[in-house]
Structures are given as C-alpha cells and as structure tokens.
Amino acid sequence: MRTAHRVETVRAAEAELMARLPEGTLMQRAAAGLAAACCSLLGKGRVYGARVVLLVGSGDNGGDTLYAGARLARRGAGVTAVLLGARVHEAGLAALRAAGGRVSDDPFEALAVADLVLDGITGIGGQGGLRPDAVPVARAARGSDAVVVAVDLPSGVSADTGEVGGEALAADATVTFGTYKPGLLIDPAREYAGAVRLVDIGLDATLPSVPDLEALQHEDVAWLLPAPAAESDKYRRGVVGVVAGSARYPGAAVLAVAGALRGGAGAVRYVGPAADAVIARHPETLVHEGPPGKAGRVQAWVVGPGLGDDPGVAEVLASDVPVLVDADGLRDLSPAAVRRRAAPTLLTPHAGEAAALLGVAREEVEDGRLAAVRELAARFGATVLLKGSTTLVADAEGHADGVSTPMSPVRVNPTGTSWLATAGSGDVLSGLAGSLLAAGLRPRDAASCAAYLHGLAARLASNGAPIAASDVATALPRAWADVVG
Template sequence: MRTAHRVETVRAAEAELMAKLPEGTPMQRAAAGLAAACCALLGRGRVYGARIVVLAGSGDNGGDALYAGARLARRGAGVQAVLLGSRAHEGGLAALRRAGGRVTDDPFEVLATADLVLDGITGIGGRGGLRPDAVPVARAARGSNAFVVAVDLPSGVDVDTGEVTGEALRADATVTFGTYKPGLLIDPAREYAGAVRLVDIGLDDHLPSVPDVEALQHEDVARMLPVPTASSDKYRRGVVGVVAGSARYPGAAVLAVAGALRGGAGAVRYVGPAGEAVIGRFPETLVHDGPPSKAGRVQAWVVGPGLGDGPGVADVLASDVPVLVDADGLRDLDAAVVRARTAPTVLTPHAGEAAALLGVSRDEVEAGRLRAVRELAARFGATVLLKGSTTLVASPEGGVAVRANPTGTHWLATAGSGDVLSGLAGSLLAAGLHPADAASSAAYLHGLAARRASPGAPVSAQDVAATLPAAWRDVVS
C-alpha cells in the first residue's frame, strides 16, 4: 500500500529524524536518491556530457536540487543552475560550484538545449501556484525537449489537497522523499506529477500509523476479496439485491447486474421494470417485480442506476442491510435519512452529483476532490466513493485515511461504466466486506478491468464487465 501524509505531519517527522542524525543527513539522502533517479532516467552511459538545468528556489527544496546537481556534475554532466527566489541554499550552491556546476543568468538559453530539468522551485509548503517571476522559466522548461523531474512535488501544486489554483510546472516524473504526499495521488495535481518514485530517507519510524491518504496495490486488494470455502453455498456467499433500470433505461439494470454477478456474491436478486432485459442477458438472476422489501432475503442492496423517477429508494433505505446508492438514487437524497440508518450506506456520486448534494458547483468539486469527498462522508454519515479522474473513497469515521484509486484509464469515462461499478461494489458488500473495502476494491478491479479491456483504445461498459474476472485473477494470482 502506498501511503501519503500531509505537510504538517511530514515536517514533524523530519524534525524528529534530524534531531537524531548529523546535520544535513536527510538532505544528503534525498539528494543521493534524486541523483540516482536522474541517472536511471537518462540511461546508462548518458550521464556524462548530459546537459542538466537545476531550477532552484529558496529553501530546502532548492537545496535538494542543488546537491543532486552537484552529484550529477561529478559524474560528468554539464550542470547549470537557475536561481529563483530571494536566496539560494548556501550549502547546495557551494557544493554545485565545487563539482564544476555553474550559475546562469540566462535561463532561457540553457533550457533550450537541456536534456533534463530538475524542478526545485517550490517546496511542500508552497501554495497558490508559481510566483510570477518563475512562470516564464517554468513555461520555457515545459516547452523544451528536456525531461522534467520534479523534486518532491511539481512546483505550483497544493501537495496537501491535490488542488492546482495557479500556474504549475508539469513534470514527466517526480522523485518524492520519505513518504508520498496526498497531491501526488489525487487529481488534478497527480496529472502534473508524471511517474512518481519514492526515496527512503528514514522517515518511516517517525510517521503516524494512519496516513492521510492511501492507495491500494494488488496484495492489499487480494486480502480483501471474498474466497468461497468447501461449506459455501449461494446464500452463505451473500445475495445482493439490485433496484435499477426503467422503461427508458433498461440497459442500466443489465449493466448493474453484470457488475454484481462478477463481484463475489452467491446470487443476484433484481427488482424493477427491466426484468425481461435482465433475464435475457443473465438467466441466472433472481427477478422480482417488487417492492424491494417483498423480494426476498438479501445481504446488501444497490439502488439507483437508470431508475429515473421509479420507486424503490425509500424502501431500500428503510432496510437493515448495507445499501449502495448511485445515480438517480442520489437525487434529493436526505442526509438525515441516511444518517439515521443502522446499517452502513455507500454513496457513489460523480462530480456533478456530488456538487448537487453539497450545494456547490461541479468545478468546485473537481478542483478540490479530497475536500469534497470528506465533506460528503461527514455530512451523510456514509462511506462515499467519488468517481472521476481520481476515484476517492472516504469513510464517515474520523481518523481514517481516504483511499485514492490508482487504476483506470481515461477511456473509462463512458456511458454505463458507473452502473457496472455499482453492481460490483454492492456484490462485495453482500459478500461481507467492510464498506470502505468494498468500495475501494471495486474501484480497483473496475479500473484494472478497463485497462485490460482497453489497451489504448475505446472501451464499452460491457467490455469492462466482461473483463472483471480476468482483473480479479490478476489481483489474486
């Protein structure tokens, strides 16, 4: 699992670490890791003679970049430093000069021919985008043919929230130190980070056990997924009920059932007007005309995909089993009703639906995804899966990390894909997973299936559903 901590936590951990080590040791560890990463990016035999530009701002971030530049200069690279800000890190600048690096007064000339640029303009405390004097230099770096490596974080992004409220320097890769930072895992800042590499500088023993944000990996999801035993039957494995579809949107019911059938529960019980379409595609489904409360025993409900103004939401919310609410079920959802439920509730809005629930604009949600998902979870007392370019899962309990989903593809933004995800997550709920585990593992498998189904080409929701078993095997094998 990749774990990320906010600035305040990182600084406290760094202070504890520095109190136990000789002065400057953490910075030297960071610089060594940064230089090694740059050597790997340049490739064997290409460091000597490489043209490297260090964009160094004030403070320790600039110091990390300058010390790394010194190490690269000692390996034969031609290193030029562009000093931005009120002052340069004295030790780092002196080390660069001793190694043969130089300071240039014309950043645009050296950037035009650079092979690699180290972005050390701002550190983890930076807020609100780049300073005006750094903007033309950053644009020149991005407009060059150089490979841009961000030092700890791309300059101009808010590393605590993932927000980008001004000009920022988009990197091809980011080398971060000690721990991931939330903004490196959450869009829009994640899009600026490129490939992210973590360098260990010895912070682990000084960081709290619960991070602010975490991203699952294969082994984490494998531990969560249900595994039948010799004594399992379809009821012991869980039955998920799906209330979805309408005369206008029967396909939503089919897709939600498709996701549910591939989610680990023993049976799927469908309630709604699209029974013929569902049975025609999936004859193993248990179909009932409704209402949900009369349909038979289930261990979890999914309600909302393609439902239109049809009934069922109130009936499902009155049940005493876990409920996942999506799409049309989220319209005019009453927070008091959700909070009063005794069983867990999972909400799965996209940005527009989240904006309606919060009473803000869609742009505000998309710009501040971490803030939005936390606020929704707190307001509704529910686990919230906020869909989008970075899918986030927040729990209603305090002191729990938000999960950022690392899988997926831009091709997943297609009609019906959310219906498949809802059915999959609901099935995992019925199989007995904790709500946050059900939501986050469903998002992980859903994104992984989309990658497999769409190697750089358009994909349909049916393709994603059909590929879920292969994604599941990838995770558990």
C-alpha cells in the first residue's frame, strides 16, 4: 500500500529523526537518492558530459538540489546552478563549487542546452503557484528538450491538497523523500508530477501509523475481495438489489446489473421498468416490477443509475441494509435522509453531482477534490466515492459507544485510463461496488476495491484504444483474476 502524509506530519517526523542523527545526514540521504534517480533517468554511460541545470530556491529543498548536483558533478556532469531564492543553502552551494559546478547569472542560456533540469525552486511548503520572477525560468525549463525532475514536489503545486493555485512547473519525473505527499497522488497536481519515485531516508520509524492518504495495491485488494467457501450458496454469498433504469434510460439498468453480476455477490435482483432489457442481456438476473420492499431479501441496494424521476430512492433509504446511491438518486438527496439511516450508506457522485450536493461550482470540486470528498463525507455522515480523473474514497467521522473516532485515511485509486470517461462506466462501477457491499465488505473497502477493479478492467479492455462501458464490465473477471492471481 502506498501511503501519503501532510507537510506538518512530514516535518515533525523529520525533526524527530534529525534529533537522533548527525547534522546534515537526512539531507545527504535525500541528495544521494536524488542523484541516483537522475543517473538512472540520464541512462547508463550518459552522466559524464551531461549538461545539468539546477533551479535552486531557498531552504532545505535548495540544499537537496545543490548536494545532488555536487554528486552529479563528481561523476563528470557539467552542472550549472540558477539561484532563484531570497537566500541560498551555503553549505550545499560550497559543495557544488568544490565538485566543479558553477553558478550562472543567465538561466536561459543554461537551459537552452540542458539535458536534465532539477526543479528545486520551492519545497513542500510552497503555496499558490510560482512567484512571478520564477515563471519565465520555469517556462524556459519546460520548453527545453531537457528531462525535468522535480525535487520532492513540482514547484507551484500544493503538497497537502493537490491543488494548483497558479503557474506550476510540470515535471517528467518527481523524486520525493521519506513518504508520498497527497498532492503527488491527487489531480490536478498529480498531472504535474510525472513518474514518481520514493527515496527512503529513514522516516518510517517516526511517521505516524495512520497516514492522511493511502492507495491500495494488488495485494491489498486481493486480501479484501470475497471468495466463496465450499459450503457457500448464492444466498450466503449475498444478494444485491438494483433499482435503476427507466423507459428513457434502460441501458443504465443493464450496465449496473452487468457490474453487479461480476462483483462477488451470489445473486442480483433487479427492480424497475427496464426488466425486459435486463433479462435480454443478463438472463441470470432476478427481476421484479417493484416496489423495492416487495422484491425479496437483499443484503445491499444500489439505487439511482438512469432512474430519472421514477420512485424508489426513499424506500431504499428506509431499508436496514447498506445502500449505494448514484446518479439520479443523488438529486435533491438531503443529509438528514442519509444521517437517520441505521445502516451504512455509500454515495458515488462525479464532480458535477458533488458540486450540486455541496452547493458550489463544479470547478471548485475539480480543483479541490480532497477537500470536497471530505466535506461530503462529513456533511452526509456517509462513505463517499468521488469519481473523476482521481477517484477518492472518504469515510465520515465515526461515533461508537458515544466516542468520536477520526476519519480514516482518504483512499486514492491508482488504476484507470482516460478512456474510462465514457457514458455508462459509472453505472458499471455502481453495480460492482453494490455487489461487494452485499458480499459483506465495509463501504470503504467495497468502494476502494470496486474503483480499483473498474480502473484495471478499463486498462485491460482499452489497451490504448477507445472503449465502451460494456467493455469494462466484460473485462472485470480478467481484472479480478489478475488481482487475486
């Protein structure tokens, strides 16, 4: 599992570790890892004679950059530093000069012939985009033919939130130290980071056991996914009910059922007006004309995809089993209706639906995805899966035996492809997550595993080419097998 921590947490962990180590040890560890990553990016045999430009800001980030530059200079690279901060790390600058590096007063001349650029303009504490005087230099770096490597974090992005509040320097690769920072995993900042490499500097012993953000990997998902036992039957494996589709949108019901059938539950009950279309595509489905309360026993409900104005949301919310609410089910959904439920609720909005629920502009959600998903979870007292280029899953604060418990780490989904932005893909995801709920997973795990499998299935189905939502559903068994195999 990948974990990420806020700047405040990282700085506290660094301070605790530095108190135990000789002065400068942590910076040297970071510089060594950074230089090694640069050597790898330049390629075998290409370090000697390579032209490296260091964009150096103030403070420790600039120090890391200068010390890494000194290491590259000692290996024969021609290293030029461009000093952009109000102050400079004097020891790092001395080390660079001693190794044969130099300082240039003309950044544009140096950048025009650079093979590699180290972006050490701002560190993890930077906010609000690049300073105006750094913008032309950053543009020149990005416009050059050089490989741009961000030191710890691309300059101009927020480490804690993934927001980009102004101009930022997009990197081809980012070398980060000690732990991932949330901004490296969340859009829009993630798009500026390129390939991310983590350098171990010994922080594990001083970081808290609970991170601020986490991203599941194959082994994590495999451990969570349900597996039938020898004595299992279709009812013991769980039954998921799907209230979806309408005369206008029968395909939403078909796609939601397709996802549900491949999500681990033993049976799928469909309730709604698209029964003929569902049975035609998925004859194994148990159909009922409704209402949901008369359809038979289920262990979880999915309500909303393609529902239009058809009834069913209120009755499903009144049930005593976990409920997933998506699409049309989210329209006019009140926090009170969700909070008074005794059973868990999972909401799966995209950015537009999240904006409507929060009463803000869509751009505000897209620019601040982490804040939006946390606010939704807190306001509705529910688990929220916020779909998009970065899919996030957040739990609400819990209350057990009268004691308040903090929110769990937000989960960010690492799988997917831009080809997944296609009509109906969210319906497949809803059915899949609902089936995992019915199979017994907690909402946070059901949402996380569903997003992971959904994104992986899209990659497998696409292989770089356009796909339809039905292709994603068809590829889900392959994705599942890939994870557990």
